[in-house]
Amino acid sequence: MLFSSLSFLLGFLPVSLILYFISKNRLYRNIILFVLSVSFYAWGEPKTLWLIIIVILFNYFIGIKIEDKNNKSYLLIGIIFNASLLFFFKYFNFFLVDLLQIRQEYLNIILPLGISFYTFKNISYLADIYNKKTKAEKNLLNFSNFVLMFPQFIAGPIVRYETIKEELVDRNENLQSFSDGLRRFIIGLGKKIIIANNLAIISDKIFYEVSLNELTTLLAWVGAISYTLQIYYDFSGYSDLAIGIAKMFGFNFEENFNYPYIAKTVQEFWRRWHISLSFWFRDYIYIPLGGSRVSTIRWVFNLFVVWALTGLWHGASFTFILWGLYFGIILLIEKFILKKLLKDIPIVHQILTILIFIIGWIIFNSNSIAQVLAFIKNMFIINGSFSLNALNNLGILYLWPYILIGLIGCTPIIANLLNKLNKKPVTGLMVDAYLFSILIISLILMVNSSYVTFIYFKF
Amino acid sequence: MKKNIKDILFIFITIGLLFLLSIYILVKPVNEKSVEENRFLTSFRNLKESSFLDGSFQKIVEDSYTDQFPKRSYLVSIKKKIDDVSKNMVLPKMTELTLNRVSGQTINRLGNTSYMINMIIEATDINKERFKNRALEINDLQTRHPNVDIFVYVPTQAHETSLFDKDSGITAGAPELWQIFEDNIKVPFKRFDLNSFDLYKQAYYKSDHHPTHIGSDIFYNEIMNLIDSNIETLKPISTDCHVGKTFYGTFGSRTGFIYEPDEFCVYHYDVVPYDVYLKGELAPDYTYRKDFESFDPKSDNAEHPYYYNIAYKVYDSSEFEHYDSLMIFDTKRPDLDNILVIGDSYSSSVIDLIASHYNKTFRMLPYNEVIFNGKMFDYDNFIIDNDIDVVLFMYTAENYYYVDEWADRYEQTRILPNGGNK
Numbered sequence: 001m002l003f004s005s006l007s008f009l010l011g012f013l014p015v016s017l018i019l020y021f022i023s024k025n026r027l028y029r030n031i032i033l034f035v036l037s038v039s040f041y042a043w044g045e046p047k048t049l050w051l052i053i054i055v056i057l058f059n060y061f062i063g064i065k066i067e068d069k070n071n072k073s074y075l076l077i078g079i080i081f082n083a084s085l086l087f088f089f090k091y092f093n094f095f096l097v098d099l100l101q102i103r104q105e106y107l108n109i110i111l112p113l114g115i116s117f118y119t120f121k122n123i124s125y126l127a128d129i130y131n132k133k134t135k136a137e138k139n140l141l142n143f144s145n146f147v148l149m150f151p152q153f154i155a156g157p158i159v160r161y162e163t164i165k166e167e168l169v170d171r172n173e174n175l176q177s178f179s180d181g182l183r184r185f186i187i188g189l190g191k192k193i194i195i196a197n198n199l200a201i202i203s204d205k206i207f208y209e210v211s212l213n214e215l216t217t218l219l220a221w222v223g224a225i226s227y228t229l230q231i232y233y234d235f236s237g238y239s240d241l242a243i244g245i246a247k248m249f250g251f252n253f254e255e256n257f258n259y260p261y262i263a264k265t266v267q268e269f270w271r272r273w274h275i276s277l278s279f280w281f282r283d284y285i286y287i288p289l290g291g292s293r294v295s296t297i298r299w300v301f302n303l304f305v306v307w308a309l310t311g312l313w314h315g316a317s318f319t320f321i322l323w324g325l326y327f328g329i330i331l332l333i334e335k336f337i338l339k340k341l342l343k344d345i346p347i348v349h350q351i352l353t354i355l356i357f358i359i360g361w362i363i364f365n366s367n368s369i370a371q372v373l374a375f376i377k378n379m380f381i382i383n384g385s386f387s388l389n390a391l392n393n394l395g396i397l398y399l400w401p402y403i404l405i406g407l408i409g410c411t412p413i414i415a416n417l418l419n420k421l422n423k424k425p426v427t428g429l430m431v432d433a434y435l436f437s438i439l440i441i442s443l444i445l446m447v448n449s450s451y452v453t454f455i456y457f458k459f
Numbered sequence: 460m461k462k463n464i465k466d467i468l469f470i471f472i473t474i475g476l477l478f479l480l481s482i483y484i485l486v487k488p489v490n491e492k493s494v495e496e497n498r499f500l501t502s503f504r505n506l507k508e509s510s511f512l513d514g515s516f517q518k519i520v521e522d523s524y525t526d527q528f529p530k531r532s533y534l535v536s537i538k539k540k541i542d543d544v545s546k547n548m549v550l551p552k553m554t555e556l557t558l559n560r561v562s563g564q565t566i567n568r569l570g571n572t573s574y575m576i577n578m579i580i581e582a583t584d585i586n587k588e589r590f591k592n593r594a595l596e597i598n599d600l601q602t603r604h605p606n607v608d609i610f611v612y613v614p615t616q617a618h619e620t621s622l623f624d625k626d627s628g629i630t631a632g633a634p635e636l637w638q639i640f641e642d643n644i645k646v647p648f649k650r651f652d653l654n655s656f657d658l659y660k661q662a663y664y665k666s667d668h669h670p671t672h673i674g675s676d677i678f679y680n681e682i683m684n685l686i687d688s689n690i691e692t693l694k695p696i697s698t699d700c701h702v703g704k705t706f707y708g709t710f711g712s713r714t715g716f717i718y719e720p721d722e723f724c725v726y727h728y729d730v731v732p733y734d735v736y737l738k739g740e741l742a743p744d745y746t747y748r749k750d751f752e753s754f755d756p757k758s759d760n761a762e763h764p765y766y767y768n769i770a771y772k773v774y775d776s777s778e779f780e781h782y783d784s785l786m787i788f789d790t791k792r793p794d795l796d797n798i799l800v801i802g803d804s805y806s807s808s809v810i811d812l813i814a815s816h817y818n819k820t821f822r823m824l825p826y827n828e829v830i831f832n833g834k835m836f837d838y839d840n841f842i843i844d845n846d847i848d849v850v851l852f853m854y855t856a857e858n859y860y861y862v863d864e865w866a867d868r869y870e871q872t873r874i875l876p877n878g879g880n881k
Contacts, residue, residue, distance in 0.1 A: 001517070006524035010481040017474070046512050179466035182473060388549055393560040398546035425465065432469045439473060443480075447528045448538045 001043045003185075003241040004192045006446050012040065013245075020249060026170060030141055033149065033249065040150035041113065048112040052148060055085065059122045060143045063136040066129045078126040086119040094316035114154040116313055118147055120280050125161045127284055134162050142168040151245040155238050157256040157276035164251055171250035181247025183435055188240025190438035191233040193445050195409065198402040199230035205394045207365055212374040216384025220375050222391065222403075228361045229406035232261065235274065261357070261410045264350045266327070266334050269357055277313070281306050304328045314364070319372075323363040330356055484527050493532065500526035547571060556626040556656060561714045568714075569623075569656075573665045575710035576617040582632030586860045589869050590636045593859050594643035596874035597852065601646050603876065604842055604850075611644060611852045612682045613637070614805045615651040616668055617659050619856050633856060640859070649685045651678060664721045667708020672698070672726045675808040682809065682853060683816065693812055695726035731815040736787040784827035784836070788814035796848035799841065801825060801872075803854040813851075821845060826858070826871035835871075837878030 001008050016036050023029050042049050062078040087095075093106040125146075128134045137143040145168055152159050206215075206223030239256035246253050260272035270278050289302040304325065311324020342349040359376060366372045377383075384390075391397040408414065418434070421427040489502040501522035509516040528534070553559055553570040558579070561568050568575050580586065601609045617623075619633035637650060653659055662674030670678060676695065683690045700723075708721060735742040788810065795818040800806050803824060814820035825836040842850065854872070861868040873879070 001521075005521055006528065007517075007521045010477055010484065010524055011520065014474070014478050014481050042511075043517055046514075175463060175466050175470075179470050182470060186473070388551075392546065392550060395561055397550060398542040400549055401545050425462075428465060432465065435469075436473060439476070443528075444534045444538060447525055447531055447534045 001040060003238070003245070004189060004197075004442075004446070006443075009189075009443075009446075012036075012043075017248070021173075027141075030145060030168075034141060034144050037145065037148040037150040037153065041148065041153065044113050044154070045110070048110060051085070051112055052118070055082070055118065055122065056140075056144050056147050059125065059147065060137070060140055063126055063129050063143075064138065066126060067136040070130070072130070075126055075130040079123055082119045082122050082126075086115055089115055091312070091316045098316075098318070117156045117158055118153065120158050120277075120284075120313075121160070122147065124158070124280060124284055128160070128162060134165065137161065137165070137168070139169075149246070149251070151242045151249070151251070152253060155235075155242070156274075157239055157242060157253055158280050159253055159276070163254055167251050173248075173250035177250060177252075178248050181244045181249075183244070183432075184240050184247060185244030186435045186439050186442075188237045188242075188244055189442045191237030191240060191409075193442040194438065195402055195406050196230050196234035196237055197445065198399050199226045199233065199406060202396045202399050202403070203227035203230050203365065205396050207371075208367075210394070212371060215374055215378045216386075216390060217378050217382050218384065218386045218390060219394075220378035222396075224358050224362050224375060224379060225407075226403060227365050228261075228358050229403065229410060231361060231364070232257075232410055233406060259410065259412050261354070262412070263353055264346055265339070266330050266353050266356055269353060270327070270331075277310075281310055285309060300332065303331065307331075319363060319366055319368070322369070322372075323360060326360060326363055330360075480529070483529060484524060487527070487529070490527060490531075493526075502527055554626045556623050558623050558627040558629070566710055566714055567618075567623075574660070575666060575708075575714065577668060579618050579623070579629060579631050580633040580636065580856060580860070582635040586632065586636055587639055589860045590640045591643050593869075593874075594640045594645075598643070598645045599876070600838055600850070600874050603839060607842055607847060607850055608686070609646040609850045609852070610682075610685050611646060611648040612678070612685055613648075613650040614670065614674075614678050614853070614855055615653040616855060617653065617663065620653050620659075622653075622656060622659070636856075636860070647685055649681060651681060664708050664723070666711035666721050668710065669708070669804060670808060672724050676726060678805070678853075679809040679812045682813065682851065686849065686851070690816065693728045693730065693815060696729050697727045698724050699727060700724035728812060728815075730811050731790045731792075733788045733790045733811070733814050733820075736789060737785075738783055742786075784824045784831055786810070786822045788820040788822070790814060790818060790820075792818045794818070797821070797846055798849040798851060799823060799845070799847045801836075801850065801852045801854065803858060805855050806853040809853075817849075819845070821847070826866070826868055829871045830866075835873060835875060835878040837880065838874055839877050 001012060003009075019032050019036070020029055023032060038049070041052060058081060059078065062074055062081070066074045066078065089109055089111055092109060096103045097106055125134075129136050137146065146159075146161055146164065147153075203223055203226040206219050207227065210219055210223075236257040243253045243255070254276065256274060256276050258272040258275065260269050263269035263272050286302060286306045289305060290298060291302065292299050294302065307324040307328030308321055309324070310327070311320045311322065314320045314323070338349060338352065342352070362375045363372050366375065388397055391400075418431050421431050485503070489504060490500050491502070493500050501519055503520070503523050505519045505523070506516060509519050511517070525531075550559075555570040555572050555574075557570045558567040558576075559570055560566070561575070565578055566575050567578065597609060597611060601607070619631070619637070621631045621634055623629065624631055641648060651662075653662070662670055662677060664671055672695075680692050683692045711720060795816070797819040798813065798817045799821045800810060800813060801823055802810070803826070806822060810820065810822050821841075823836060823841075828834060828836040838850075841847070857868050858872045859869060
């Protein structure tokens, strides 16, 4: 079930709120939350429900074992178990067929929903226990809610146990947090339904329906910008939805996006984009490898390991690995050359950063290296007409307002304005009216649109 | 206003709206059909046939919320109107003969009008070869059956013409393809001369590729004149215009431009009485076409529940819920000839009129012979077995070249000796 579906909005959410808030007892509420989360998971993939139950039980017991024995072997067993499941379900076919070419055909393996997210969450939980950053959760219900809680289960953010351990036991669901969560939820809904879904129509047409020899400079730029905006609104919208719903139930997740497209450097971009994932790689891969406090060669090695894994985490294909390595190389160049070269002209560095992540998203969304090269070539070598008829012929010209809204909305301009308006009661009502109109428009578009899945859904 | 009150107000209104919508969708009378899309809507009633494990339960619930949403069609039309306004804000003013592509690669609107047509046919090498082959196949059929009179009539559609070449800066391929066909065909052949936009507007619907009652009447008269220039054709005795009763053609439903539906008229003729046979059995009486006002578009006829068949003036086996390639119209006048009409939906629009001039009229949709019966139509044996005197090919250009995601229409309509059987 998608948060952006009518069945969630008009079915699951109202039922969840009634069931949850009808009970005053904390234990009952936690049980209800668990039942809701199981239902939410089963709705999407009833056939793999057994897997998540095994994952929960295994990590629950191994976590206690790690704490009791403080033995690295248990940590390794835990990591190997979680990583093996991820490897089998997500990468087995890629390694056997594409990489090693041992098999000719893919095995029919269903990728369980949210496996990339809950695997990382569980590994961080076990590592934190071993490193004595946290204690193992002794209450199976609380631990199950940590792993399975429906707002964050399928597509993150990668919530760490440390962040919500107290709220799993007791939390303060109040009017303020509920209304703030609801507002955040509507913002996420608008990002996903109004902007991302419409931009997806543009980028899908240009990336997947225009042949490489029909690509022009106009189409390449429109496609690249649309996808750049689409993936931001899609994923950050989903994070807003997750954070908003969690807040309605009294949980406070950490932010996952912080206007990444206003970053002045590539390094800063990655501190603003999918923050929970970036920090996970920093804390559980990069720093254990030695981080930057090692020799330059070792540091370069560490960097490439992290970025190859980052790419691979996003998907089992060569283009994702290339995408990860691309950012590894860019960060090296930025550290050793660009930072010095462009120290006095930050605006050039910022423009370059924008170009770098746009090209990065082209790599991310392309089917082949040839497609990547065709896009880059057409973007920077003028080719073909700039007539809007080309966009009209693809049936996407009517979507231009969404690009405009997307460009404005990926900066803090609107958020700052809303915050300013929110400070006064009367103008605050205008903000609520604006949010309500986003809900209405989203409902209209949901009725209009066919079923569109989240881009990040199976990562 | 206190923050608390503001928060309560916001929660009350937004959550209240979601609750109300949720309850309303569950308790309101079920909308069973979508007139605009010509399809059955999903509702929670369908859950009886579903399974949670295979995901069909979830799919029905998801679809039910969307399909049963209050004022669904109205909301879709609002969205389309906004989209249209957005596009026209940045698009230079167009003439009505400029192709204005919608819905990806498949449909063009004409300028900013409500008229829509198919994508322009291209004169590719494969298309040239196919048009030539079709002519040669028909010639061969004539050679194998010298005592049968064979005719070819083509109900030309807008996307086969050069009407849009100048304003759209294109060169339509169909004129060249038809010239190849004409250069090779040896039996009497005629194409509807669709030479002006005004004629197009009379002969075709805005939201559909099928002919209006005027277009059908033109086709009928041209066909009968092609077969026999001295023949006296039937004239309409009355016109039944259904103002306010709209229908949404296939273009409308595919593009979502459902806020611009078509209105339609139907000519009535004094046709010779006939019986219709399907699969060797007498078909039930089909009177509602004659009594339009009693026709309930939302309850009659499962497959085509709406105004399509009446608006198209189509006789189709599916109207009798018999899915077959062959319909036989029998006027029981053995002194007259028997005719075999090889057609598609366009031929269905004139079939009862043609039947008035013959003893038996066999209407065959050769692609349906492949789809429903799994074999190519065997022209040779059919002509002999049914004592056919006249064969009329009356289908659209699509049968001469067309390939889409569903089928290769050209291959399905090949005219092979003995249906390709050795």
